[in-house]
Amino acid sequence: MRAGRLNTPATLLELNADIQACELDWMWCGIDTKESAEPPYPTGLRNPAKVAIRAWWDERLRQGRYLRTEHRLFHIDSARDYRGDRAELAITATEFIGEPAQLVRDGRPPRCVRVFLDMQSPWRDENGQVIDYRTRAEVALIEAGRVHTDDRLTARGVTYLVTALPNDMDDGIVRNIWLEPL
Structure with missing residues (x-):
């Protein structure tokens, strides 16, 4: 894990069957843009540029859940344990802008x-x-x-x-x- 890079507190959210947000926990993560090129103009609530998020491994971090920081909201597109040792996750997410x-x-x-x-x-x-x-x-x-x-x-x-x-x-x-x- 890159020391000092997990500097953003985030709340892990899940949408329940009643279409209500459920707060599962909070955690530290590192947020970075995934694409270096100029992103296309947004045509909806979803930002067309993907975001890369890093976090300590947690089984609750999985596709379909949400991360909310102070002013940002992300939908988790994928969470990968890319080293296979359950130590660190590489997350690809879509940010909601509006x-x-x-x-x-x-x-x-x-x-x-x-x-x-x-x-x-x-x-x-x-x-x-x-x-x-x-x-x-x-x-x-x-x-x-x-x-x-x-x-x-x-x-x-x-x-x-x-x-x-x-x-x-x-x-x-x-x-x-x-x-x-x-």
Whole structure:
């Protein structure tokens, strides 16, 4: 292990069956960019440039879980014990990037989330033809939990109403939602 490189405290998270974040533990890790070239422009909540994370071996660090640092959130794409001695893990992760926002549900406290807003996303009819352009947002399920229509999302000082949840655009990690400004 590279001494002195594990200088970032991170919380290990898991998304449970109720789509709620469960904190498993905290640990020290080292975070570095995996790709040295200029990353492509982001088109969603996921940063297209992969991140390399190093940590002491822990069986709970595995694909599909999340690491949260003070201001960053990562989805673990792979965790490898590359030496085979259960001492160190090399993790490849996707970072969620977006603007700070607040998700509000009736009768519940607001949740702080990251959001990616696409102000001119094509709205398609049942035949797949573009009939309108509307505001679409992406939120991470680990932060937002189960999103419902009529929830409210505040971003950039504007409050939006969640009007629809497209079923074909949900991958279990990031949720797409259609919004209308209030």
